[in-house]
Amino acid sequence: MTDQVIYDRGYRTYDGERTGPGGARKAVYKDGIRRVLGLGRKAREKVYPWVMISIAIGMAAIVIGVHWFIGDLAQSLSEGVPTYGELFDLYSWIGLLFIAFAAPWLLIPDRTRGVLSVYFSRPLTVDGYLSSKVAAFATVVGGIYLIPQLVLHLGLGLISDDGFLTYMGDNIDVLWKVPVITLSFVAMHGALAFLLSAVINRPGVASAAFLGVLIPGRFIAAQISEASFPGSRWTSLLAFDHLPRIIRDDLFRDTVTYPAEAVGFDGWTAAAVIAVAVVVSAIIVRARYRRLA
Amino acid sequence: MGQDNVVEIRGLTHDYGEVVALRELDLEVPPGVTGLVGANGAGKTTMLRLLLGLLHPTAGEMTVMGHDPQTEPLAVRAKLGYMPEGNCLPKDQTAADFVSYTAQLAGIPAREARRRSSETLFLVGLEEERFRFLGDFSTGMQQRVKLAQAIVHDPDLLLLDEPASGLDPAGRAQMLQLIRRLGEFDINVIVSSHVLTDIEDTCSWVVMLDAGDLLRSGPLQGFEKRGTVQVEVVAEATRLAERLTNRGLTVTVDGMRLVVGPGDQGVEQAILEDSAAVDAGLIRMVRGSASLEDLFLQPSEEAGP
Numbered sequence: 013m014t015d016q017v018i019y020d021r022g023y024r025t026y027d028g029e030r031t032g033p034g035g036a037r038k039a040v041y042k043d044g045i046r047r048v049l050g051l052g053r054k055a056r057e058k059v060y061p062w063v064m065i066s067i068a069i070g071m072a073a074i075v076i077g078v079h080w081f082i083g084d085l086a087q088s089l090s091e092g093v094p095t096y097g098e099l100f101d102l103y104s105w106i107g108l109l110f111i112a113f114a115a116p117w118l119l120i121p122d123r124t125r126g127v128l129s130v131y132f133s134r135p136l137t138v139d140g141y142l143s144s145k146v147a148a149f150a151t152v153v154g155g156i157y158l159i160p161q162l163v164l165h166l167g168l169g170l171i172s173d174d175g176f177l178t179y180m181g182d183n184i185d186v187l188w189k190v191p192v193i194t195l196s197f198v199a200m201h202g203a204l205a206f207l208l209s210a211v212i213n214r215p216g217v218a219s220a221a222f223l224g225v226l227i228p229g230r231f232i233a234a235q236i237s238e239a240s241f242p243g244s245r246w247t248s249l250l251a252f253d254h255l256p257r258i259i260r261d262d263l264f265r266d267t268v269t270y271p272a273e274a275v276g277f278d279g280w281t282a283a284a285v286i287a288v289a290v291v292v293s294a295i296i297v298r299a300r301y302r303r304l305a
Numbered sequence: 306m307g308q309d310n311v312v313e314i315r316g317l318t319h320d321y322g323e324v325v326a327l328r329e330l331d332l333e334v335p336p337g338v339t340g341l342v343g344a345n346g347a348g349k350t351t352m353l354r355l356l357l358g359l360l361h362p363t364a365g366e367m368t369v370m371g372h373d374p375q376t377e378p379l380a381v382r383a384k385l386g387y388m389p390e391g392n393c394l395p396k397d398q399t400a401a402d403f404v405s406y407t408a409q410l411a412g413i414p415a416r417e418a419r420r421r422s423s424e425t426l427f428l429v430g431l432e433e434e435r436f437r438f439l440g441d442f443s444t445g446m447q448q449r450v451k452l453a454q455a456i457v458h459d460p461d462l463l464l465l466d467e468p469a470s471g472l473d474p475a476g477r478a479q480m481l482q483l484i485r486r487l488g489e490f491d492i493n494v495i496v497s498s499h500v501l502t503d504i505e506d507t508c509s510w511v512v513m514l515d516a517g518d519l520l521r522s523g524p525l526q527g528f529e530k531r532g533t534v535q536v537e538v539v540a541e542a543t544r545l546a547e548r549l550t551n552r553g554l555t556v557t558v559d560g561m562r563l564v565v566g567p568g569d570q571g572v573e574q575a576i577l578e579d580s581a582a583v584d585a586g587l588i589r590m591v592r593g594s595a596s597l598e599d600l601f602l603q604p605s606e607e608a609g610p
Contacts, residue, residue, distance in 0.1 A: 022428070023425075023428055023456070023486075024421075024424060025459050026421065026459035028417055029413075029414060030383065030411070030413065031414060032379075032412050033379055033412075035410075035412040035413075036412060039406060039410050042415075043406055052398060052399065052402050053398070054397065054438065057397060121395060121397070122395070125394065125395055125396065126392040126393040127393055127395050129387075129389040130387070130393045130407060130410075130454060131407075131410060132357075132359060132382075133382055133385065133386075133387035133464075134382055134383075134407065134410040135379040135380075135383045135410075135412060136410055137379070305359060
């Protein structure tokens with residue numbers, strides 16, 4: 013038996029680098045991403061986000077496979093294989109369901125479990141906290157939209173009969189159109205999801221409220237906008253879920269028509285309404301958290 | 306205001322509308338372990354939140370570690386550690402992850418934060434449990450995690466709000482021992498409690514609040530010196546009591562035994578002189594220390610240091 017001693021290491025002071033408020037914001041950002049993806053959490057908290065991510069990337073792989081199987085890109089596009097613009101119809105549903113989960117989990121547990129009292133005792137402001145949460149949200153949700161599209165774009169380039177570089181050159185506009193449309197989806201859905209998550213204290217209820225506003229709202233706003241009373245056409249803009257799709261239609265010149273488009277609103281109007289929604293949401297969420305802090 | 310004291314407060318008032326939480330406090334808190342004592346609703350938590358810059362005072366000014374929490378809240382919070390009274394732990398994170406995260410929130414780089422997280426959890430006795438999820442922790446373990454997150458970033462001043470709240474006697478004793486140990490490591494601590502014995506066991510300085518007013522502030526030793534003196538005489542106990550009472554001292558007589566005071570060291574001299582004067586035959590004279598509770602319950606003009 014050897015002689016072994018357990019030393020009490022006591023308390024060690026810290027004289028190293030301190031990154032200040034910037035480091036605090038970065039920590040909130042990293043923790044936000046980890047929370048949304050379930051990293052460092054129990055297995056059951058990983059299931060939902062990673063199933064959604066798998067579906068999103070899986071769908072891109074399937075579309076590439078269809079193109080590969082058909083072999084003629086131009087012909088396949090004309091025979092109903094989804095285009096970049098049409099793929100947003102699919103990804104927006106995945107994004108919608110992901111956001112319904114992600115935003116409440118980003119905001120509500122910190123508030124209801126009292127963790128904010130610890131966070132705001134550090135060199136972290138309310139604005140720093142919220143902006144880091146928004147950045148984490150935008151990173152993950154933006155990734156849900158963009159990464160499968162990137163996989164699709166590269167995949168179609170690799171299997172193109174014209175060669176990779178020619179395909180990339182012919183579709184150069186995709187590189188800015190897809191991010192712009194993604195931004196409009198993330199901004200519109202995110203603004204509503206953050207607003208609801210800031211005022212509702214149960215993640216499940218906030219998720220249901222988010223979906224409850226967006227999905228029935230599409231049909232209700234469409235019905236009202238068709239009624240004949242002064243200003244009824246403006247109610248078509250309350251179909252918030254349609255607004256990013258109108259921008260998508262403008263950019264990709266697809267044939268899908270929404271009530272707001274039918275009454276004369278274009279992508280610029282939709283962008284303006286999204287911007288107003290973001291500003292209103294930011295003001296309310298900030299006011300709510302300043303009271304809490 | 307100077308920078309020798311960890312906290313300096315002048316004319317501090319804070320109200321919540323009609324309710325005045327703190328009323329015109331003047332206070333200086335020296336380095337060391339300080340107890341902030343008062344009944345529930347006395348204004349302890351309000352004071353801690355004012356020190357953190359999370360609340361803005363209605364009137365008055367203060368400095369914490371040389372900074373004004375109203376104008377430099379981030380500078381103040383960079384130097385503070387705070388352990389709230391209520392729940393403040395995310396149940397879905399491990400202790401190691403959470404404490405590491407709070408270290409990063411204080412500006413410590415990620416790798417060093419992870420290292421300090423392990424060390425701090427070791428210090429509070431959770432080295433074996435650090436990779437368990439906080440939702441699976443007992444109340445005592447949660448309190449230790451709360452303490453760990455408050456000290457992980459090496460703060461200059463630690464604010465502990467009812468740290469022993471909800472603990473059983475054994476857990477309470479362990480928590481108080483941890484707080485005493487922090488004092489040994491030269492960490493300045495302000496610990497609020499409504500349990501006076503916790504403060505007696507832990508602190509070198511005490512601040513007493515009562516319904517928003519400052520009752521007393523001073524070294525705990527000074528309070529103890531103002532304890533009562535127990536006296537036993539052979540005879541003339543009543544006459545001795547009369548003479549001591551005439552000096553303005555409080556005296557209780559039980560046969561040939563008297564309890565005199567509380568008062569400072571002049572009490573013993575008075576007893577010696579008066580017992581000789583009435584020929585009482587002094588058998589025994591012992592000073593007992595007054596408990597903090599005794600002092601808290603006395604009117605301030607009688608017992609203030």
